[in-house]
Amino acid sequence: MSALAKDHPVLRPMRPEDVERVIDIEEKIYAFPWTRGNFLDSIRARYHCYVYEVPxxxxxxGVMMVAAQEAHLLxxxxxxxxxRRGHGRELLAHFMRIARDHGARAMVLEVRPSNDVAAHLYRGAGFRVVGVRPNYxxxxxxxxxxxxxxRPL
Structure with missing residues (x-):
């Protein structure tokens, strides 16, 4: 097996036992992270919850909800x-495929105006601004x- 194949992340469904590792990342990268309960509730609600990992x-x-032909990336x-290695782009592409496979015709998401990196990722993937949610x-x-x-799917 090549180093490239070994280091390429694999997507799989998130399990409750993954939540501690997820929370560890969440708390390091966000000033206002999701809680353990947010993730566990999403798994219980059967949202599309996935981890992206290498050995x-x-x-x-990521966490996504699909209903009424619309995917909401949460x-x-x-x-x-x-x-900064293209993993966000790859993970987003995975979620867009999952959304299409579950009948979604469009994907919506919210992003902080202060999160330039995420907004750039989404614009690069074809998302367009359709509104603002005040004080969200x-x-x-x-x-x-x-x-x-x-973004239409």
């Missing part, structure tokens, strides 16, 4: 040590709006 390391994870995260996110000094983005 011995969690590269990233969380897409890459561990800090794995960022907790922030250091109160609340921050969310930019609502959408």
């Amino acid at each position: 011995g390391a969690l590269v990233g994870y 969380n897409l995260s890459i561990a800090a040590s794995w960022q 996110y907790p922030a250091e000094n109160g609340r921050e709006d969310a930019i609502l983005m959408e």
Whole structure:
């Protein structure tokens, strides 16, 4: 097996026993992370929860809900040590395929205006701004709006 194949992340469904590793990443990369309960509730609700991993390391994870032919990407995260290598783009592409496979015709998501890296990723994948959700996110000094983005699938 080549080093490239060995180091290429594999997507698999998130299990409750993965949540501790997920939370470890979440708390390192976000000032206002999701809670353990958020992830466990998403698994119980049968949202599309996946981890992206290589042997011995969690590269990233995501959570998506699909209903009424629309996918709502709720969380897409890459561990800090794995960022800027194209993994976010690959993980997003996986979620778009999963959404299409489950009958979604469009994907929507929210992103913080202050999260330039994520907004750039989504624009590069064909998402466009369709609105703003005022005071959506907790922030250091109160609340921050969310930019609502959408992409046809």
